[in-house]
Amino acid sequence: MDFSFIITIFIIGFVGSFISGMLGIGGAIINYPMLLYIPTMLGVAHFSAHGVSSITAIQVFFGTLSGVWAYRKGGYLNKTLIAYMGISVLIGSFIGGFATKSFTESGINLVYGILALIAVIMMFVPRRKIDDKPLGEVKFNKWFAAILAFVVGLGAGIVGAGGAFLLVPIMLVVLKIPTRMTIASSLAITFISSIGSVTGKLSTGQVEIIPSIIVVVASLIASPLGVTLGKKVNTKMLQIILGIMIFATAIKIWFDILK
Numbered sequence: 302m303d304f305s306f307i308i309t310i311f312i313i314g315f316v317g318s319f320i321s322g323m324l325g326i327g328g329a330i331i332n333y334p335m336l337l338y339i340p341t342m343l344g345v346a347h348f349s350a351h352g353v354s355s356i357t358a359i360q361v362f363f364g365t366l367s368g369v370w371a372y373r374k375g376g377y378l379n380k381t382l383i384a385y386m387g388i389s390v391l392i393g394s395f396i397g398g399f400a401t402k403s404f405t406e407s408g409i410n411l412v413y414g415i416l417a418l419i420a421v422i423m424m425f426v427p428r429r430k431i432d433d434k435p436l437g438e439v440k441f442n443k444w445f446a447a448i449l450a451f452v453v454g455l456g457a458g459i460v461g462a463g464g465a466f467l468l469v470p471i472m473l474v475v476l477k478i479p480t481r482m483t484i485a486s487s488l489a490i491t492f493i494s495s496i497g498s499v500t501g502k503l504s505t506g507q508v509e510i511i512p513s514i515i516v517v518v519a520s521l522i523a524s525p526l527g528v529t530l531g532k533k534v535n536t537k538m539l540q541i542i543l544g545i546m547i548f549a550t551a552i553k554i555w556f557d558i559l560k
Contacts, residue, residue, distance in 0.1 A: 306345045307515060313339060314516030315523040317357075318364040321465075322371065322527025323534070324543045325484030326491070328364045329357040329457075330420075330466035331546065332516070333413060350406040352509050354460050358398070358498040359513040360520050365465075365492035367524035369485075376436050377485035382446065382478065386486075387493035389447040390454035390464055394494045397458020398501020404459060407558070413460040414558050416453075416467055417551035423470035424544035434479055441476040449475065450490070458498045465491040466547055473540070480536035 313335045317328035336353045340346035348356070372378060401409065449471050450464075457464030465487045472478040472487060502508050531539060 303345070305343070306340070309340055309343055309345050310336075310512045310515040311519045314360055314519030317360060317516075318367070318520040318523035319527040319530075320546070321361075321364040321488070321520075322368040322524035322529075323531035324527075324539060324546075325368075325469055325487040325531070326465040326543070328520070329361050329460065330417065332357045332360055333460065336512075346512075348509070348512075350409040351401065351507055354401060354409060355502045355507040356509055356512050356516060357460075358495060358502050359508065360516040361491060362495040362499050363517045364520035364524045365488045365495060367521050368488040368528050369492055371525040371528035372485040372488060375485075377482050378489055379436075379439060379478070379482055379486045381443065382439075382441065382472075382476075382482075382486050383489045383493070385443045385447045386450035386468065387490045389450035390457070390468070390490055390494040391497045393451040393454020393497070394458035394464065395454075395497030395501055397455045398498045399458075399505065400455075401459050401501065401507065402505055409460055410558055412456050414551065414555050416456045416460070416464075417547055418555070420467045420470050421544070421548045421551050423467075423474050424540070424547060426470075426474050436479065436482055439478060439482060441478065446476055454494055454497065457494060458501060464494050466543075469543065480539060481532075484531060484539070 313332060317332035317335065320326065320331050321328035333353055336348055336356055337350065340348060450468065453464040453467050468490060469483055469487050472483040473480065
């Protein structure tokens with residue numbers, strides 16, 4: 302391990318966690334492909350899909366924890382939504398985290414590609430205005446939300462993600478949750494989800510310790526900064542940025558799967 306390795310992993314973790322705080326995602330949608338390709342491209346390290354999924358699981362845990370702490374004031378955290386979706390996604394991600402060992406490298410990438418493709422489609426589905434609704438009047442189907450979260454958790458646990466890159470479109474498009482409440486609540490839900498992923502990977506010996514520590518340090522610094530910016534950016538712009546990032550990642554993953 303040398304200085305270039307530390308800097309590369311730190312920057313990747315910082316970027317992913319900054320975007321995590323700003324957009325309400327765990328950061329895995331960004332960190333997974335970056336960790337998979339950039340260290341190899343620069344010649345500083347080579348991580349397998351299993352190694353990458355374990356590092357991103359740790360990053361998501363600490364990145365979302367920092368983001369939730371930054372959002373603790375303002376009424377953006379919907380506790381009912383967090384409870385129903387959080388518990389369901391935790392169970393799903395716990396099962397998915399244990400199941401990872403039975404998947405091949407290409408299998409993990411395929412699951413990731415499918416999740417990203419579904420998220421892209423949902424992000425660009427036309428929807429009615431939802432951001433004018435007072436936060437105290439937000440209502441949704443609790444059990445439907447719980448079922449969707451469980452399914453997302455299964456896939457997210459396999460790839461080491463918190464699942465927010467798919468939970469956010471579901472909350473915006475299907476459950477009709479206002480954007481800023483979606484961002485804040487999804488960070489909390491993703492934090493709960495990441496407990497299952499991290500537990501599954503730690504108990505099966507999949508975690509790479511040194512790079513994980515580096516991305517944790519980056520996460521604790523970057524995520525609150527992302528939250529601060531996210532509170533100031535127009536909600537429509539936040540949705541567009543998230544859609545573009547998920548779309549670009551999905552194209553890259555599917556290109557590698559099909560080539």
